[in-house]
Every structure is written in C-alpha cells, then in structure tokens.
Amino acid sequence: MAVAGATLGDRAGLDVSGQLLHSLDSLNSGAALAYMLPLLAACYAGVAFADRLEGFSQLRSTFKAALIPQLRILPFWGLGLLALGAGVGEETLFRAFMQAALCGGIAGAAPGLPEAATTAAGIAVASVIFGWLHALTPTYFFFATGAGALFGVEYVLYGLPTAAATHFIYDWIALVFILREWGGSSGAEEAG
Template identity: 85%
Template sequence: MAVAGVVLGDRAGLDVSGQLLRVLNTLDVPAALAYMLPLLAACYVGVAFADRLEGFSQLRDTFKAALIPQLRILPFWGLGLMALGAGVGEETLFRAFMQEALCGGLADAAPSLPATLTTAAGVAVASVIFGALHALTPTYFLFATGAGALFGVEYLLYGLPTAAVTHWIYDWIALAFILREWGGSSGAEEAG
C-alpha cells in the first residue's frame, strides 16, 4: 500500500516520495536505539523474573489468558507488522496529536507559566492516558505510563519518526520475547 501511495501520489503531482524522504531524513536511529534500551531492560526483567515479581506474575497470567492465544498465530513478520501499526499509529495519536494539543492548550491557558512546565505537564497527561489505555493490569499501567513518558520526551527531542521507530522495534522485540518465554511454541518461532 505504501508503494502504491507513493507512486499514485507522485503521479498526481503531490510529491509523496519527497515528503517521505523528508520524514526519513529526520529519523535518528542511534537515538531510537538508545531510548529502546530501558524499555527492553524492563521487559526482560519483568518477563524473566515474573515468578518473583507479583505484579509481573499477574501480567503474565493475563497475557497467557487474553493475548498470547491471538499472538501465537502470527509469524514473526506478522508481529512486526502489528508492532509497526502500533508504533506509528500510537505515536501519531498520543504524541503528535494529543501531547502537542495538551502542551499548546496548557501554554495558552496559563501563559505566565514557564514553557518547560506546561510541556512537562502535557507529556505527563498524555503519558497517563497512554498508560490507562494499556492498563491490562496495574503493573502494565505503570509500565505503559513510563514508556509513554519516554516516548514523549523522545518525540520532543527527536521528532515523530524516531519515537515511532523506537515504539515499533521495541514492541516487535518484546512481543517475540514474551511469546517465546510465556507462550510456549508459537507461529513466531516456527516462522522465525
């Protein structure tokens, strides 16, 4: 679909390939990898030590009951496509739209407050909403809220493409790891 969109858009004179190249030129891969590290570390600790961490054992049980049966049928590349949709879609909604609107709205509502304070408040509120919409368990709410704050800061410093790539690749790796550790045999392993 992306190729069709570029070809059709360019033929219609919309310079879609130029727009796409401008977006890709703002991607900071080293920053994306650096922001991914704490998320991967937290995922590893939570999954590997779930038996010893009460909140993570509850999360594991929830994943095993509700999510792993659906995820198990996907091949590894299917997990990647699902993660791509989440990374791009959620970062566009929560950072480029919601966080921007909150930061701007708070700045307009309280012009005497320092911009760093209204920006921090906008990031915090968007992150809590992000966490609440991922709240499979209280532990996952806290994890997702923290991840949302990390993505929010990354978005401010490096832009949407970098935050979206971090989110995408993290989700892909985390889902594959969770399936391997908590899901037994899966399509992701068989297709890997």
C-alpha cells in the same frame, strides 16, 4: 490510529501529516536505540523474573489468557506488522496530536508558565492517558505510563519518526520475546 492522529492534528494546526511524510529524513536511529534500551531492560526483567515479581506474575497470567492465544497464530513478520501499526499509530495519535495539543492548550491557559513546565505537563497527561488505555493490569498501567513518558520526551527532542521507530522496534522485540518465554510454541518461533 495514525490516520486519526494525523487528521485530528492537522485540524488543530499541528502539521502531523507533514511529520509523517518527512519521517525518514528526520529519523535518528542512535536516539531510537538509546531510548529503546531501558524499555527492553524493563521488559526482560519483568518477563524473566515474573515468578518473583507479583505484578508481573499477574501480567503473565493476563497475557496467557487474553493475548498470547491471538498472537501465537501470527508469524514473525505478522508480529512486525502489528508492532509497526502500534508504533506509528500510537505515536502519531498520542504524541504528535494529543501531547502537542495538550502542551499548546496548557501554554494558552497559563501563559506565564515556562515552556519546560507546559511541555512536562503535556507529556505527563498524555502518558497517563496512554498508560490507562493499556491498563491490562496495574503493573502494565505503570509500565505503559513510563514508556509513554519516555516516548513523549523522545518526541520532543527528536520528533515523531524517531519516537515511532523506537516504539515499533521495541514492540516487535518484546512481542517475540514474550511469546517465546510465556507462550510456548508460536509462529514467531517457527519463522525465526
């Protein structure tokens, strides 16, 4: 996904490769942590209270049937590599390419709109597409759309490296937590 996002973004004149190459220089770890906290809180609430929240109960059933059997075989570091690929790949494709291209396209199509409006519209459209592509259940669509909006704002304010770091670390923590709570014994537990 990172390669696709960088290639498409570079062809669109967005210098996505440059954003990736200078990633460590512009990483804002404080912002990454701050943006991660609401995601972790929502994940914790959904997992811990799945019995009381119908949408999360359905999500738990879907995870147990479709994802946990595949994830359970991965060791802790394997979950980390999966999360790293998702964080860097999805942020490169959805934020650095898609969101930026949408913002530019909206600004070009409606030159009288304020920049804040074109940015908000680009974030909204990219976030809904991100949510739709993660829609294992209706609840997960809404969660992923909200996470996408959060990553989108973070991308605008702090850049690709910070949004990718937030996404990566959140995914890793969430995968380990979900496996421990919903998956029984897993490679993550054995390694950690």
